[in-house]
Amino acid sequence: MTELRKKFRNRTRKPERRLEFGLLVLVAIVTSASYVLAQLGHSHALPSHVTTFLAVLFALLLIGHVALRYLAPFSNPLLLPAAGLLNGIGYVFISRLDTRLAGAQALWTLVSMVAFIGVLVFVPRLRDLERYRYTAALVGIVLLVLPAFVGQDINGSRIWLRFGPFNFQPGELAKILLAIFFASYLVEKRELLTTPTRRFGNLLMPDLRHFGPILLAWALSLVILLRERDLGSSLLFFALFIVLLWIATGRVAYLIVGGLMFSAGSFLAYTMFGHVRERFVTWLHPFKNGRNTQLAESVFALGTGGIFGTGIALGSPDRIPFVKTDFIFSAIGEEWGFFGVMALIACYILIMGVGMRIAMRAQHPFEKLLVSGLAAIISIQTFIIVGGVTRLIPLTGITLPFVSYGGSSLVANYILLALVLRASHDIAPEVRT
Numbered sequence: 001m002t003e004l005r006k007k008f009r010n011r012t013r014k015p016e017r018r019l020e021f022g023l024l025v026l027v028a029i030v031t032s033a034s035y036v037l038a039q040l041g042h043s044h045a046l047p048s049h050v051t052t053f054l055a056v057l058f059a060l061l062l063i064g065h066v067a068l069r070y071l072a073p074f075s076n077p078l079l080l081p082a083a084g085l086l087n088g089i090g091y092v093f094i095s096r097l098d099t100r101l102a103g104a105q106a107l108w109t110l111v112s113m114v115a116f117i118g119v120l121v122f123v124p125r126l127r128d129l130e131r132y133r134y135t136a137a138l139v140g141i142v143l144l145v146l147p148a149f150v151g152q153d154i155n156g157s158r159i160w161l162r163f164g165p166f167n168f169q170p171g172e173l174a175k176i177l178l179a180i181f182f183a184s185y186l187v188e189k190r191e192l193l194t195t196p197t198r199r200f201g202n203l204l205m206p207d208l209r210h211f212g213p214i215l216l217a218w219a220l221s222l223v224i225l226l227r228e229r230d231l232g233s234s235l236l237f238f239a240l241f242i243v244l245l246w247i248a249t250g251r252v253a254y255l256i257v258g259g260l261m262f263s264a265g266s267f268l269a270y271t272m273f274g275h276v277r278e279r280f281v282t283w284l285h286p287f288k289n290g291r292n293t294q295l296a297e298s299v300f301a302l303g304t305g306g307i308f309g310t311g312i313a314l315g316s317p318d319r320i321p322f323v324k325t326d327f328i329f330s331a332i333g334e335e336w337g338f339f340g341v342m343a344l345i346a347c348y349i350l351i352m353g354v355g356m357r358i359a360m361r362a363q364h365p366f367e368k369l370l371v372s373g374l375a376a377i378i379s380i381q382t383f384i385i386v387g388g389v390t391r392l393i394p395l396t397g398i399t400l401p402f403v404s405y406g407g408s409s410l411v412a413n414y415i416l417l418a419l420v421l422r423a424s425h426d427i428a429p430e431v432r433t
Contacts, residue, residue: 014069014073014074016073016074016075016076016077017065017068017069017073017077019077020065020068020077020078020080020081021065023077023078023081024058024061024062024065024080024081024084025058026081027061027081027084027085027088028054028057028058028061028088030085030088031057031085031088031089031091031092032053032054032057034088034089034092034312035053035091035092035095037311037312037313038092038093038095038096038312038313039313040313041096041311041312041313041314042096042313056106057088060109060110060113061080061084063113063117064080064084064113064116064117065080067116067117067120068080068120068421071117071120071121072120072421072422072424072425073425074424074425075421075422075424075425076354076358076421076424078350078354079351079354079355079417079420079421079424080417080421082347082350082351082354083351083402083413083414083417085347086344086347086348086401086402086403087109087402087403087410089332089344089403090105090328090400090402090403090404090405091105091106091109092312093324093328093331093332093335093403094324094328094405096312096313097317097318097323097324097331098324101324101405104405104407105405105407105410107407108406108407108410108411109410111407111411112407112410112411112413112414113414115411115414115415115418116414116415116417116418117418119415119418119419119422120418120421120422123418123419123422125422125426126366126367126370126371126419126422126423126426127364127366127367127426129180129184129366129370130180130183130184130187130366132180133180133181133184133185134181136177136178136180136181136184137177137178137181139174139177140173140174140175140176140177140178140180140181141174141178141220143170143171143173143174143177144170144171144174144178144220144237145220146170147169147170147171167408168407168408169406169408169409170408171233171237172408172409172411172412172413173408173411173412173415174237175233175236175237175240175377175412176374176377176412176415176416176419178237178240178241179240179244179370179373179374179377180370182240182241182244182245182369182373183244183366183369183370183372183373184366186244186245186248186249186369187248187365187366187369190248190249190365220237231266231269231276231279231394231396232384232385232388232396232398233398234265235262235380235384235396236377236380236381236384236398238258238261238262239258239262239376239380240373240376240377240380241258242254242255242258242259243372243373243376243380244369244372244373244376245258247368247369247372248369279394279395279396280394282295282395283295283391283393283394283395286299286391293321294320294321294322294326294327294395295389295391295395297319297320297321297330298320298327298330298389298390299390299391301315301316301317301319301320301327301330301331301333301334302330302333302334302389302390304316304334305333305334305335305336305337305338305340306337306338307337307338307339308337308338308339309333309334309335309336309337309338309339309340310334310335310337311335312335312336313335314335315331315334315335316334317330317331317334317335324404324405325399325404325405325406326385326388326389326395326398326399326404327389328400328403328404328405329341329344329385329386329389329400329403330389332344332403344403345382345386348378348379348382348401351375351378352375352376352378352379355371355372355374355375355378355420356371356372356375358371358420358423358424358427359371359372359375359423361427362423362426362427363427367423367426367427370419370423371419371420371423374416374419374420375420377416378401378413378416381398381399381400381401382400382401384396384398385398385399385400385404386400401413
């Protein structure tokens with residue numbers, strides 16, 4: 001019994017967790033300071049509930065830390081603080097822009113932390129998920145296409161399900177489930193997809209029978225794009241599969257073919273649907289005839305912010321429609337400036353880089369592919385939304401991970417984070433003395 005207690009104590013007292021705790025304290029201080037500045041800029045008085053805010057914020061972060069200390073003690077210490085900082089910054093700007101939504105976002109953060117701990121409890125090993133590949137595929141596809149038939153049309157996109165006073169976006173969970181299926185399928189079919197067995201003139205290609213999932217992924221992305229009018233989720237879903245296919249096989253040809261297939265689908269949507277055509281026109285000409293106030297105001301906000309920003313609560317980001325969801329990056333850019341948004345992007349780069357490092361160190365092929373896919377989801381989604389609000393690519397209307405207002409997105413991203421942390425723990429030695 002004494003030996004077991006010593007072993008358990010050794011597993012729970014790790015330098016990784018001490019580093020994580022210190023970073024979480026720093027996250028709480030930075031977030032609370034930002035919250036105080038936002039309230040001072042708004043009401044010119046120190047908020048009376050700032051102590052309560054600090055206590056609740058640190059309590060939520062501490063709950064996640066304690067869960068990792070006992071359920072995944074060898075996991076990477078940087079991921080939870082990075083996500084917590086993004087979440088905290090997002091909450092500060094949401095409360096600064098609309099106090100009515102601050103309580104809802106705080107509640108969703110609590111639900112997300114419960115989901116985070118639930119994943120750590122019920123997924124003791126990441127590779128166990130490989131056995132549920134077809135269940136994950138079925139549930140993921142159902143969640144993905146369900147809004148097309150029974151969903152609610154909000155802001156031109158049919159991607160929401162309504163449950164009483166709450167709206168839920170099932171595609172956020174579907175992307176994780178489909179990443180599990182894609183990773184499992186590609187582990188099984190990797191050799192068949194890389195070995196040429198047929199000749200077309202001078203071109204050697206694998207057996208076409210194994211390209212069914214590629215065509216299915218393309219078809220599903222078209223369903224999302226055409227039926228649900230959601231270019232962002234369509235691009236994210238299809239890009240996820242193509243990236244995993246490229247990682248699994250190492251063949252650049254799959255990236256090229258995938259890009260051509262998505263371009264063909266986008267051109268078809270452009271010619272058939274006016275709302276898609278409108279997105280491209282306003283992307284190219286955001287200031288023409290005063291149209292697309294959304295994108296034009298975003299550009300003005302980022303320009304107003306300059307290098308150092310106007311200061312928290314000293315800008316006018318509320319002039320941007322849907323600023324709390326699609327354009328919260330522009331609000332941060334206006335009030336924190338170039339340095340502020342670069343710090344934000346650095347957090348995403350840290351999450352992506354740590355995720356890819358975990359994937360490279362994983363021994364099991366399924367873990368390698370799944371963690372790569374989960375890291376790719378964060379990076380692709382961030383690129384799509386940041387590229388959209390800065391006019392690098394057409395605006396697609398998806399959320400900025402951990403930052404934008406939205407419960408389904410926040411819950412899904414904390415589930416994703418827990419899976420990556422579980423993989424990080426799995427690749428460490430079972431016991432460190």
